[in-house]
Amino acid sequence: MRDKLAVNKAGNTPLYLQLANNLRDHINNGDFDPGSALPSERDLSEMMGMSRVTVRKGIDKLIEEGLLFRKQGSGTFVTRRIEAPGSSLNSFSDDARSRGENPGVIWMIKTYASPTDEEAAALKIASTAKVARLGRIRLSGGEPLAIEHAVVPAQFLPALNDLGDSLYEALSALGFRPVSGTQRIRAALATPTEAGMLCISENSEILRIERLTKLADGTPVEFTRSAYRGDRYDFVTDLHGPSDVR
Incomplete structure (x- = not known):
């Protein structure tokens, strides 16, 4: 050494x-x-x-x-970099467990509210609808890795007092586990608040992810914006050529 x-x-x-x-x-x-x-x-x-x-x-x-x-x-x-599949609809908790780590949560907000105009449009609900607004710091092995802000129509979730740490487990229990969706990823720099939550330096690289997931019939079920640590995550997507290439 x-x-x-x-x-x-x-x-x-x-x-x-x-x-x-x-x-x-x-x-x-x-x-x-x-x-x-x-x-x-x-x-x-x-x-x-x-x-x-x-x-x-x-x-x-x-x-x-x-x-x-x-x-x-x-x-x-x-640091162990995490390779997250960019084309799979997995939960944070499932990903952590697949690496042999225990997932954890620090709740920032768990409340009912009305959606913003943007959220209502994304979720295809009325502006008067009731949604659950969920803000969490996501931990893996005790290390803060991501900040998530999710908005879900209240009808898809149990009472907030009965909601555990895993959103997808709660959705699955009521038969509303999403099966498809889209997500957008872009590079950014951590704000002072984000840096404090993630235990990184201000202006460190982060990945901002916007995810909209849907049920089998196309009904939107979850609109989430997240900030993942850029020093810990690689999002990997398999590529395939055209099916008619011989």
């Missing part, structure tokens, strides 16, 4: 940048497995003959870049 991260103390490049550059190279080359823990800052300090302040500064730079992340009380880990 020490040889991999060796720095030139006589050089002009600050030591924390040398450490960050070396760590970055080895992470990108696959020398550190995704999800693996780095040695503690204390151990790195002793190993490299650097102050803990210098080591922390180098690690902080890679955390800002999204290559590393800290877990309170556990240490610093190599």
